[in-house]
Amino acid sequence: DGGITQSPKYLFRKEGQNVTLSCEQNLNHDAMYWYRQDPGQGLRLIYYSQIVNDFQKGDIAEGYSVSREKKESFPLTVTSAQKNPTAFYLCASSEAGDQETQYFGPGTRLLVL
Amino acid sequence: AQTVTQSQPEMSVQEAETVTLSCTYDTSESDYYLFWYKQPPSRQMILVIRQEAYKQQNATENRFSVNFQKAAKSFSLKISDSQLGDAAMYFCAYRSFTSYDKVIFGPGTSLSVIP
Numbered sequence: 001d002g003g004i005t006q007s008p009k010y011l012f013r014k015e016g017q018n019v020t021l022s023c024e025q026n027l028n029h030d031a032m033y034w035y036r037q038d039p040g041q042g043l044r045l046i047y048y049s050q051i052v053n054d055f056q057k058g059d060i061a062e063g064y065s066v067s068r069e070k071k072e073s074f075p076l077t078v079t080s081a082q083k084n085p086t087a088f089y090l091c092a093s094s095e096a097g098d099q100e101t102q103y104f105g106p107g108t109r110l111l112v113l
Numbered sequence: 114a115q116t117v118t119q120s121q122p123e124m125s126v127q128e129a130e131t132v133t134l135s136c137t138y139d140t141s142e143s144d145y146y147l148f149w150y151k152q153p154p155s156r157q158m159i160l161v162i163r164q165e166a167y168k169q170q171n172a173t174e175n176r177f178s179v180n181f182q183k184a185a186k187s188f189s190l191k192i193s194d195s196q197l198g199d200a201a202m203y204f205c206a207y208r209s210f211t212s213y214d215k216v217i218f219g220p221g222t223s224l225s226v227i228p
Contacts, residue, residue, distance in 0.1 A: 042117075042204055042218035043158075058215070090158060101148065102216060104158035 003027065004105035006091050011110045013078065013085060021076045021108045023091035029103075030096035032074035036060060037088040037107075046089075049074055050096060078110060086112050115140045117207050117219035125225040126195045133180075134190045134222050136205030144210040147181065149190045152221070153201040161203070164188065192224075200226045 004025040013019045023032065031050050035043040045058030049068040063082025068074055074093075078085045088109050092102040116139045126132035138147070149161040164172045164181050171179050176196075180189045192199055205219040 040122075040220070042220045043216075044218075045215060048215070088156060090156075092158070101146075101160055101163055103160070104150075106155065106157045109156075 004091060004093055004103060006089075006105040006108050008108060009106070011108055012113050013110060014113050016080045018077055018079050019110070021078070021089055021091075021110070023074045023076065023105060025072055025074075025091075025093045025105075027093055027103065028071070029093035030071070031094045032068070033092040033094075033102060034058075034064070034066065034074070034076045035090045035092065037090060043090060046076065085110055115142075115145075115207050115209065115217050117205055117217050119203075119205055119219040119222050121222045122220070123223045123225070125227055126192070126199075127227050128195055128197060130195055131191060131193045132195055132224065134192075134203050134205075134224065136188045136190070136219060138186050138188065138205070138207050138219075140186070140207065140209070142209055142211065146208040146210075147179075147188045148206040148208070148216070149177070149179070149188075150204045150206060150218075151199075151201045152204065153198075158204070162190070195226050197226050197228065200224055 007022045033048040034046040037043050044060050047066045049055035065077045090107045091105040094102045118137045145166045147164045151159045151161050162172050162174045162177050176193045178191045202221045204221045207217045
């Protein structure tokens with residue numbers, strides 16, 4: 001089955017710790033995205049990548065980092081510089097170009113201990 | 114900058130009835146895409162329907178249809194014959210032609226379906 005997987009489903013972070021959220025897709029999509037969702041709010045873009053080895057900051061990139069070494073993978077690291085990381089994180093992908101729609105993974109909930 | 118507004122934080126509908134969710138947006142562009150996404154309790158985002166701004170015909174997808182009013186910058190979603198599985202958060206979203214990798218989401222409307 002084609003789709004997007006995210007792991008883990010739940011993740012706990014201690015103060016001062018970096019954690020990495022996984023996002024993998026087998027849709028052969030060129031573009032991938034990371035969003036953050038806080039309770040009662042819509043999604044906000046953290047980072048996106050249109051092609052391997054290239055990525056751009058979204059609206060709330062501070063305290064986060066990403067890499068795109070492979071087309072199918074776009075991991076997100078939540079660093080200790082992110083002071084309020086508790087949120088729901090959604091990964092998405094789309095085909096390149098201006099005609100396509102984003103498809104989402106099931107999400108990861110990050111909680112701070 | 115573009116913005117998306119959903120003025121109804123919560124709505125409810127009786128099973129088998131019809132409900133309309135409102136969405137307005139602000140943009141100076143003439144070409145763009147609009148979307149409705151559904152987020153059930155599982156939290157996964159599911160695309161419900163999309164509309165290209167250059168198309169005058171309203172998009173329809175089974176029980177879901179939109180009323181796209183470009184001049185009024187309005188994009189409402191109508192759900193007909195509501196089912197229990199329609200209960201979810203619904204997000205209206207906008208994507209520009211010029212900044213095509215960024216999708217702007219509204220705050221969402223929580224829809225409850227009453228048996």
